Amino acid sequence: MPGSSKKMAQARLPLVAFFGALSLFFATLEYLFPTPPWFRLGLANLPILLALDFFTFPELLLLLLLKVIGQGIVNGTLASQAFLLSSSGSLASFVVMYMAFRLIPRGWISLIGLSLAGSMASNTVQVGLSMVLIFGPASGIIAPWFLGLGTLSGLGIGWGAETLKRYSRWLRRVKLGQSS
Amino acid sequence: MAKARNSKHPDRLDALLHPTPRFLWGLALLGVLVLAPRWETRAAVMLFGGVLATLAGKRISFSYFLLLAGTVVVFHALAPFGKVLIMLGNFPLTEGALLGGWKNGLTMAGLVFVSLGTISRQLHLPGRFGKLWALTFSWYEQLMESKSRVHPGAILLSIDRILEQHYPTRPGSSPVWTQEQRSPHGPTKASGWALVILSTLAAVTLAVALR
Amino acid sequence: MKPFDIVFLLLSLVLTAGSAWAALAPTNAPLRLEVQTDGGLYTYPLDTDQEIKAVGPLGTTLVHVEGRAVHVEVSPCANKVCLAMGTIRQGGQWLACLPNHVFIRISGGSAEASIDAGVF
Numbered sequence: 067m068p069g070s071s072k073k074m075a076q077a078r079l080p081l082v083a084f085f086g087a088l089s090l091f092f093a094t095l096e097y098l099f100p101t102p103p104w105f106r107l108g109l110a111n112l113p114i115l116l117a118l119d120f121f122t123f124p125e126l127l128l129l130l131l132l133k134v135i136g137q138g139i140v141n142g143t144l145a146s147q148a149f150l151l152s153s154s155g156s157l158a159s160f161v162v163m164y165m166a167f168r169l170i171p172r173g174w175i176s177l178i179g180l181s182l183a184g185s186m187a188s189n190t191v192q193v194g195l196s197m198v199l200i201f202g203p204a205s206g207i208i209a210p211w212f213l214g215l216g217t218l219s220g221l222g223i224g225w226g227a228e229t230l231k232r233y234s235r236w237l238r239r240v241k242l243g244q245s246s
Numbered sequence: 247m248a249k250a251r252n253s254k255h256p257d258r259l260d261a262l263l264h265p266t267p268r269f270l271w272g273l274a275l276l277g278v279l280v281l282a283p284r285w286e287t288r289a290a291v292m293l294f295g296g297v298l299a300t301l302a303g304k305r306i307s308f309s310y311f312l313l314l315a316g317t318v319v320v321f322h323a324l325a326p327f328g329k330v331l332i333m334l335g336n337f338p339l340t341e342g343a344l345l346g347g348w349k350n351g352l353t354m355a356g357l358v359f360v361s362l363g364t365i366s367r368q369l370h371l372p373g374r375f376g377k378l379w380a381l382t383f384s385w386y387e388q389l390m391e392s393k394s395r396v397h398p399g400a401i402l403l404s405i406d407r408i409l410e411q412h413y414p415t416r417p418g419s420s421p422v423w424t425q426e427q428r429s430p431h432g433p434t435k436a437s438g439w440a441l442v443i444l445s446t447l448a449a450v451t452l453a454v455a456l457r
Numbered sequence: 458m459k460p461f462d463i464v465f466l467l468l469s470l471v472l473t474a475g476s477a478w479a480a481l482a483p484t485n486a487p488l489r490l491e492v493q494t495d496g497g498l499y500t501y502p503l504d505t506d507q508e509i510k511a512v513g514p515l516g517t518t519l520v521h522v523e524g525r526a527v528h529v530e531v532s533p534c535a536n537k538v539c540l541a542m543g544t545i546r547q548g549g550q551w552l553a554c555l556p557n558h559v560f561i562r563i564s565g566g567s568a569e570a571s572i573d574a575g576v577f
Contacts, residue, residue, distance in 0.1 A: 081413075136382060145269075201317070202325050217470060325502070
């Protein structure tokens, strides 16, 4: 019945909000892992990876929006080029990850592969935009560095997500609760 | 009243300005930054942005600015354009490319500084999404208070415990998603409005005068 | 790791290597426009359509770049030989307005040495 499904969807909104908060929270945990100053691991993507198999598409989009706008407000970068780059990268990453998740049979890909696909898309878009808007046409030299580091971080985030998925009892209880 | 996140670096602009006009002020300054034809105007707005960011309690450093602007200049210089200033071997170092890079570097630094100074964490977003964001932010602040309990040595377990504390999932418990009842932010003070209007007028006047 | 994990890892590595190759591979120097006047040497990319004002003792010679081709549009000299020289497109080709001390050259493509500073 339309009425009850709308109620169900509304009941899940707090969970979407909590995953949004997790995204912002995980972003602040990046300091625990040493990286070069220009480069961000992208831990904020971890909750999105985890949510892929039990959030609906609209919920995932909402989560993405919360993550992107939320980071802009929390970090104060909402009105700068950093927001433009990160939102474009996040959108590209989400589109690719979601398509891969939907099109590739479950047993053939894990969160590691999805994370790598998302990382590739995000970094390609961000490098392209940086070249056009910030660094000019001669800055192609930055591409291999970003893509290479992005491959490493994609692997790392994917592995982290798989580990959380496998061992987090909290996550297991959340999924059970949502399916009942 | 929401407490300052870092009592060592309080947001001094928060007392003067409501988050929404503060955000719109930022957009106005950004407009000048991006559209001003001369680099001198952009430099002035960037410096003002630096002051705002510092007043907002954000820590910005001269070395960050140098690094950001410096890399932009270097990359632009790699695509020669205009008057050749000096030949570095076979490579022409040109005035046009250096100036273009310098202007772009100033703009990028300025965008970051102005944004840091004018985006308040208490920025209110409209509509149902705004309500969802408010809930998200409230949870984020609660999670941040637990951050010290994240142990790198037992990271999974410590994170799991924190998640369970803030979003209980054990049988019998129900998630407590109360929002902290924030008292609404005070309106912009007269001195705040004066700051907004005078600085925006000054920036626009400078941009027009230095065409 | 599952099959498509490896697929995407390989794709990632190929993309990284490809971008490194594209950025670092020695290519022919791209074609550039060099304009020499009494005021100095100026250089511009040839792939950008633009109008260049070359200032000399007689006034301004207007150099027109469009579709990777260059010609003199307007010049204050009496005989207008520079206009009659037509359009240049390839490395090594040149145009000149001698009365106005303007020398225009396309460099790059194959190995090209820069012109002497002291032509005039």
